[in-house]
Amino acid sequence: MKQQNSQTEEKILEAAEQIFLRDGYGDARMQDIADLAGINKALLHYYFRSKDNLFEYIFEKKISVMFPKMEEMFNQNLSFYETTCAFIEKYITLLNDNPYIPMFVMSTINRADRQDFIKKLPIGLIQKFAELYFKDFSVGKVREVNPAQLIISVMSMCAFPFIARPVIKEITKADDEQFKAIMQFRISEIQLYLKYILNQ
Amino acid sequence: MKQQNSQTEEKILEAAEQIFLRDGYGDARMQDIADLAGINKALLHYYFRSKDNLFEYIFEKKISVMFPKMEEMFNQNLSFYETTCAFIEKYITLLNDNPYIPMFVMSTINRADRQDFIKKLPIGLIQKFAELYFKDFSVGKVREVNPAQLIISVMSMCAFPFIARPVIKEITKADDEQFKAIMQFRISEIQLYLKYILNQ
DNA sequence: GTCTATATATCGATAGAC
DNA sequence: GTCTATCGATATATAGAC
Numbered sequence: 001m002k003q004q005n006s007q008t009e010e011k012i013l014e015a016a017e018q019i020f021l022r023d024g025y026g027d028a029r030m031q032d033i034a035d036l037a038g039i040n041k042a043l044l045h046y047y048f049r050s051k052d053n054l055f056e057y058i059f060e061k062k063i064s065v066m067f068p069k070m071e072e073m074f075n076q077n078l079s080f081y082e083t084t085c086a087f088i089e090k091y092i093t094l095l096n097d098n099p100y101i102p103m104f105v106m107s108t109i110n111r112a113d114r115q116d117f118i119k120k121l122p123i124g125l126i127q128k129f130a131e132l133y134f135k136d137f138s139v140g141k142v143r144e145v146n147p148a149q150l151i152i153s154v155m156s157m158c159a160f161p162f163i164a165r166p167v168i169k170e171i172t173k174a175d176d177e178q179f180k181a182i183m184q185f186r187i188s189e190i191q192l193y194l195k196y197i198l199n200q
Numbered sequence: 201m202k203q204q205n206s207q208t209e210e211k212i213l214e215a216a217e218q219i220f221l222r223d224g225y226g227d228a229r230m231q232d233i234a235d236l237a238g239i240n241k242a243l244l245h246y247y248f249r250s251k252d253n254l255f256e257y258i259f260e261k262k263i264s265v266m267f268p269k270m271e272e273m274f275n276q277n278l279s280f281y282e283t284t285c286a287f288i289e290k291y292i293t294l295l296n297d298n299p300y301i302p303m304f305v306m307s308t309i310n311r312a313d314r315q316d317f318i319k320k321l322p323i324g325l326i327q328k329f330a331e332l333y334f335k336d337f338s339v340g341k342v343r344e345v346n347p348a349q350l351i352i353s354v355m356s357m358c359a360f361p362f363i364a365r366p367v368i369k370e371i372t373k374a375d376d377e378q379f380k381a382i383m384q385f386r387i388s389e390i391q392l393y394l395k396y397i398l399n400q
Numbered sequence: 401g402t403c404t405a406t407a408t409a410t411c412g413a414t415a416g417a418c
Numbered sequence: 419g420t421c422t423a424t425c426g427a428t429a430t431a432t433a434g435a436c
Contacts, residue, residue, distance in 0.1 A: 008401080022312050026226035030430065043402060045431060103310050109366050110303050112222050123371045143396075149389045152368070156360035157353045163363060166309050168352070171323045189349045196343075196396045230412060243420060245413060
C-alpha cells in the first residue's frame, strides 16, 4: 500500500517531468503523462489534484538546475576569476545532462499568466558574484568591467546554446552526442574569453 | 470592398502578432485574437483558413528579426572586429524594439511537433562570420579563437537577456524602460569583451 | 488504489442568415 | 464581407464501481 503508493507516485513524477520538459505547460497533455506512466488519467488526479498542481511540483524541482546552489563555491576563498571558471564548468556540465531545462524554465517564466513563478527564483547569485568581483577589483586583480553585465554574459553564453539547440544542431549537422561534445568544448572557450576580459 | 478587405486583414495580422508573441502558439487563443482585432472568430477563419495558417504567416514575418539580414554589413569590407561590433549594436537595438521576438522564435523552434520550422531559418550567418574571421586571422589581425563558438557567444550575449527578461527585470527591479536602458548600455560592454578577446 | 465511464469546459472550425 | 449559432473534437476533472 504505502509501497505501491510511492511507487506509483514516482512513476507519475518521472512521466510528468519528461512530458512537461518536452512540451511545456500549455502543450503538455495529462493523457500523455498517464500513458507514459502506464496508468490512467483518473489516477493522475487522485495523486495530484490538478494539472497546475502537478506542474508546479515539477517546476520547483527543476528550478534548482537552472539556478544551481553555489554556496560551497563561494566559501572556498577562490578569486573571482577562479570562481567563475568553476561555475562555467559546473553549469555547462549540469545543463549537458539536462538540455531541456533552460527552455523549460524560461518558457515558464515568460508565461503571460502566472507571473508568480518569478517569485520562486533564487535571485542572490548575481549579488554574490558582484561582491566577489569588487573584492578582487579593489586590489587590482581584475580589469574594470560591469560585474552584473559580466555575470549575465557568462550565464548567457552557457545557457543560450541549449535554448537554441535545435538551430545549432541543424547548422552544424550535429546529433545529440555531437552537440554535447560541442558544449563540452565550449567550457574552455568561455573560460578563455573570461581570462582575456579580466586580463588574467 | 477591397479597401475593407485589406483593412480587416491588417487588423487581424496586428492582433495575431501581438497575441502569438505574448502567448506562443499553444497558449494563444483565436478568441483573443478576434477580440483584439475587434471582430469575431468566424471572420478570422474567413481570412486565414486555420490557426496553423495564421501562425505560420506571423512566424515567417518575425523570423527575420531574430536572424536579420546582414548582407550590406559584410559587403563594406570591414574587419571581423568592426563587423561584429556593428552587428552587436544593430542586433540589440533591433531586439530592444522587439523584446518578445527571441522567446517567440525559440519556443516555436523547440516545439516537439512541427520540427519543420527549423527549415525556415537562414543558416548562412555563422559561415559568413567564420570566413571573415579566418581572413583577418591569416594576416595576424586577431587572436586565435574558435570562430563558430565566438559567434554563438556574441549572439547568446545579445539575445539571451531578452529571453531571461522577466528574471532580469525582477532582480534589478527594472521596468520596461529601465530594461531597455540596461540593454542599450550592454552594447558597449559586449563590444569591449570582443576587443579584449580578439586583442584589438 | 485503480479502474471505466462521464461530466464539464473550451477550443478550433463551420453552417447559414444577412 | 460580417455576423450569430453551433458543431465536433479534445482537454481537464470527477463520479462511482471494484
